[in-house]
Amino acid sequence: MRALAVAVGLIGFAGLSARAETMVIRNATILTVTKGTIQKGSILIRDGKIAEVGETVDTPAGATAMDAAGLYVMPGIIDCHSHIATEAVNEGSVSVSSMVGIPDTLNPEDIHIYDALAGGVTTANILHGSANAIGGKTVVIKMRWGKTAPELPFAGAPPGIKFALGENPKRQGNPSVFRSTNLRYPATRMGVADTIREAFNEAKIYQAKWNDYRAAVARGEKAIPPRQDLKLDPLVEVLEGKRLVHAHCYRADEILMLLKIADDYGFKIRTLQHVLEGYKVAGEIAAHGTGASTFSDWYGYKEEANDAIPYNAAIMARKGVLVSLNSDSEQLMRHLNDEAAKVMKYGGMSETEALSMITINPAKQLEIDSRVGSIEVGKDADLAIFDGHPLSNYSKVVKTIIDGQVYFDRANDLAQRPAREKEKERLFELDKQRMKAAQSGPRRTGPEVRE
Amino acid sequence: MKRAALILLVASIAAWAADDAGFVIEHATIHPVTAPDIPDGSVLVKDGKIVAVGAHVNARGARRIDGKGLHVYPGMINSATDLGLSEIAAVRETNDTNELGEFDPQLQALVAVNPASEHIPVTRVNGVTSAITLPATETGPEMIAGQAALIHLDGWTWEQMDIQPDAAMEIIFPTLRAPRRPFFAAPGAPAPFRETQRAYDEKIRRLKDFFEQARRYETAKKGPEAGLERHLRYEAMIPVLDGKTPVLIVAQREREMKAALAFAREEKVKVILAGCQELGKLGPEIKTAGASVILGPTLAMPLEEDMPYDQAYALPNEFYKAGILFALGTFPGEVEHEARNLPYQASMAAAFGLPKDEALRAVTINAAKIWGVADKLGSIETGKVADLILTDGDPLETRTSVKKVFIAGREVDMTTRQTELYELYRKRP
Incomplete structure (x- = not known):
């Protein structure tokens, strides 16, 4: 079951960005923890670090923009x-x-x-x-x-x-x-x-x-x-x-x-x-x-x-x-x-x-x-993004970022569920066939067919 | 500590004194749950009952409680706890759930409720005013565990706490669980499924057998034959067989839930499924059976590790979308003494799809409906028992503070052993 979970989980990962990129998060409520709250603020992430934080930040050419209107960003x-x-x-x-x-x-x-x-x-x-x-x-x-x-x-x-x-x-x-x-x-x-x-x-x-x-x-x-x-x-x-x-x-x-x-x-x-x-x-x-x-x-x-x-x-x-x-x-x-x-x-x-x-x-x-531990320039871009204030019980995480890389994306997770279900069925089927083969086929050595 | 206990006792006595002329909470936002909210409204309480609710009520002579800027909600109902039956989870001597024996319908959780349990005040100050206390935990021994009681979380004795002593007959439904592999079996040997199936079938047969014996006892009792000896176990089954007391069947997985529904159908008993951790394809079947469901805890891991990460959080919404009547309970199981966190179990479900008002209903009126007390509890309506909470916001939010709690019209002491220790040690030099 663990192997299956891992296989399924890795699919979830495959859809996410493979490495840190330059990214700008805009229009978010930013809870810096150490430097107060910025309403409608932005964060520039470069090389896995927080490069800028404020009401406005530079947007370098080629940067990915994430509109976070209505969202709350806190340190991971x-x-x-x-x-x-x-x-x-x-x-x-x-x-x-x-x-x-x-x-x-x-x-x-x-x-x-x-x-x-x-x-x-x-x-x-x-x-x-x-x-x-x-x-x-x-x-x-x-x-x-x-x-x-x-x-x-x-x-x-x-x-x-x-x-x-x-x-x-x-x-x-x-x-x-x-x-x-x-x-x-x-x-x-x-x-x-x-x-x-x-x-x-x-x-x-x-x-x-x-x-x-x-x-x-x-x-x-x-x-x-x-x-x-x-x-x-x-x-x-x-x-x-x-x-x-x-x-x-x-x-x-x-x-x-x-x-x-x-x-x-x-x-x-x-x-x-x-x-x-x-x-x-x-x-x-x-x-x-x-x-x-x-x-x-x-x-x-x-x-x-x-x-x-x-x-x-x-x-x-x-x-x-x-x-x-x-x-x-x-x-x-x-x-x-x-x-x-x-x-x-x-x-x-x-x-x-x-x-x-x-x-x-x-x-x-x-x-x-x-x-x-806080959202400050120079720190690792480790962030948790919520769809409401993180201290409200009605809020949930929509994205989690580590070293500037998106490691969890709820929208992505939801979108991949049908494919994961299918993959699960395929693995179950494979397992069934393998069991059948092990029971009917010639007896081989090795732990996977020992009964 | 002795001094603290004495203060607590005196305070309790003061709080116990009845409000003879009644009291009125005024200028508060009233959330009746079964009717639209009333801004700047009042609730008049007399003799433990709600006698008037509205924008204007005639409250002459009543003690006035200013609710300006505050909110009144019905007290919450926790539909699955071991309150009063378990004190310190790891100390066996302080636990009274999970009796020996397979067929114990005569056991009453109510008579073992320790009214002095520290968990009772701790739970009620968070706005939970009544609870189902179960004779067995959801992981307890399979078969008939005994009678679950609906209790008020206030009272000197369990008799005073009693709302419904036989709210349901709890059955821990047999599971088709792979037995432990014999130690001499070769590694990788498949579990002997046939043996598992045989053991399971045998358990179901004996369970049905017991129902049949009870039914024959009931028939014999009604018949002309004299000299039938009174049998406490069968006697306890009569309200169940007559459809007066529902069976609360703990069934966590789809397979057991399905089997439990079939069992209830064959035995013609009223069924509440409890502890369900998935819905699967059972929605229409549960609805057709007219079964209601107790869900929880929502603050849990997915049933299987390859299920979506939010499977437990999103489960109540699945039941809601299937049109099934459900309520929430915290269950004694995995995380002990979570009864006070019932409201946050509800809001987590709301964060993952369940409409907010449905989350509130799952801990108020829907619970009352399931436990057959919708005429008494679960909403703010004239004629109902005055189980009320006064808060500074939404009670399903952790940050909200519960200012006052009324149980059957009595204002309860907001002191707990925990607040006593807080007061004692925050002042320690």
């Missing part, structure tokens, strides 16, 4: 927490799995990339799961549907790593969930704290060995390098500020626990993910300079989410925390604009603050804000 939506486009999420066999990473398992054929585009999402932070206290490496991608795996990552985005606190990393230590022969340390929040401390203790020792070695080499000595440790390398990068930590957490106590460990070992937590009780310790989070990426209104689905309130984002933002709204779900990911409207309802944030939480704020959290 950025989701700071997603698990799409990857073949694997959790390496759950160990409590520290920093040796593995999502960059190794990217799947460009995941139809959810296209779904995300249809919801105006252009960039997402693809995270390892939350099965272990220290999880795998993460990667920021653009939704370049139709491209290959190496073309998905956001070039220049700093690498990241997933941490996880609370119920999930201690689940495999719980004898009532797993059989007692299969228990994995830790089973408690104390153990989660210890697991992280042990790992950084090890990483510090390892780092010191390398430092000694490099110092010796610098002195001109013939030294033997320490043996490379693939588990500890990423943690040393964290210590050196070269890898961003995205930590899954729920309760206030565990949030402070992690901030304390980070302080003790001298590293930063870039974002707290979910952070549903962040509102209880917003001041402490702000003081640490840590960002928070949360759900708009999910609550009550597990014990540690029982004190979750939809005012979480608003309280944290007002207390100085950099806040983004994320999805953690291929479903929620498709209407993050509607989720943003919830911070206006719950906590009275402004329109700009609401839009910031799905654009420039996650861009800052991922340290890609010089490139994306």
Whole structure:
């Protein structure tokens, strides 16, 4: 079924422009997010970048013009927490799995990339799961549907790593969930704290060995390098500020626990993910300079989410925390604009603050804000175009642009549906015939005909 | 937190006190749903009922609520929830849906509704004033799950919340689902379809058998023979067999929906299809059967990943275009505790084709019609129960804020555990 979906999806892609072109979007309401709203404005896109924005812009010869009267243009939506486009999420066999990473398992054929585009999402932070206290490496991608795996990552985005606190990393230590022969340390929040401390203790020792070695080499000595440790390398990068930590957490106590460990070992937590009780310790989070990426209104689905309130984002933002709204779900990911409207309802944030939480704020959290997250000259031409105000529930995405290239076009999608249906029927027919042939024909070796 | 709870309790008691002389909401835009909007209109409420609606109403002596610049809508009805039956989804002890056993028509969701559930206030402050609470989730065990209840989202006890204790008999219709492949089978071996078919046929046979047994019980009960022992399971089936209580058949795919319609036709029972995730070619058949449908959640992925990306969003409009009476429910299933987001499930359907007024009807009057309470709920009309919401705009828009909620004429407290925590922690030094 997946292969079929991909085949069908690729047809959808074939009709779109294959590469970035010079384009002018005219007569649109432009929500720049960082520089106000331009009624009846225009955007010039050249070489995949925003070349001009304003009430009027130059129209170079040969530029494609798009009349966007009645439409709203906003920066492409950025989701700071997603698990799409990857073949694997959790390496759950160990409590520290920093040796593995999502960059190794990217799947460009995941139809959810296209779904995300249809919801105006252009960039997402693809995270390892939350099965272990220290999880795998993460990667920021653009939704370049139709491209290959190496073309998905956001070039220049700093690498990241997933941490996880609370119920999930201690689940495999719980004898009532797993059989007692299969228990994995830790089973408690104390153990989660210890697991992280042990790992950084090890990483510090390892780092010191390398430092000694490099110092010796610098002195001109013939030294033997320490043996490379693939588990500890990423943690040393964290210590050196070269890898961003995205930590899954729920309760206030565990949030402070992690901030304390980070302080003790001298590293930063870039974002707290979910952070549903962040509102209880917003001041402490702000003081640490840590960002928070949360759900708009999910609550009550597990014990540690029982004190979750939809005012979480608003309280944290007002207390100085950099806040983004994320999805953690291929479903929620498709209407993050509607989720943003919830911070206006719950906590009275402004329109700009609401839009910031799905654009420039996650861009800052991922340290890609010089490139994306707002409509400004020089930034990547990553745009979501809606048929109404994106904070209205009645609006939908009509076009999504990445690097100046149209990756989603609703009109195109609708026009191609009959052809896709036909193609689907043809593939089903082909499959049926192949099954028949396999049953009646001579027995061959190979997995496709084994019964 | 104890102090907060006490304040909440006192506030609830105050809110509970009846408005003896009645109250009138004036100078608001009234959206009756079943009649054109009334700009600068009034709604007069007395003894829990709407006694007058219009541009001018005689409201002498009534408490006055200024609705200038605001809007009055009927309270919304969520047609599929587990409200009161599930508190923390992942904690088994707090869940009371999905009982053991295949034939449980005697089970009543109503008696297990926890009136103190935190999800009830959280849902009603968004303008949802009543809900169907289901004995089983849509992914629950197949066969007869029990009686779904229509409840008001306010009350000290489930008895006070009760609107219709047997709004429908819920059946999770058997699915023709491929069984798990035996572990010893060679890789690539086809699933034993014949076995699947046999298991499915057997389930349908037993379901029909149970209906037949209940029917014989009913006949025996009416007959002259003395000494028939009372049988609670069959007893519960009598209103269904008599056509008084509809069966709510959860059937997600076209194949099951079609089979469910055939089943209802053969058993001569009134049917509501629920949880349908496609329409396929069934439009005319559903219409001919006179079946109504509960759709949702619309905020969902396409049923199959090779279907159009907006398949779930556009589905309500497909049913509308087919002329089928439908209402929306959030369903307990995949995303837990979504009952409060009913209005946004409706507006998503509107973004993808469903006319806006039809989206509103799907959470008000059409739901009331399906649940057989159109004479009481679902619109602002004289004589109806005063389930009203006062808003600063379209309630299907997230940005709109719900200012006041009235359930059966009582102004409910807009405080929830969530607003309490908000107030407590926003002020934390």
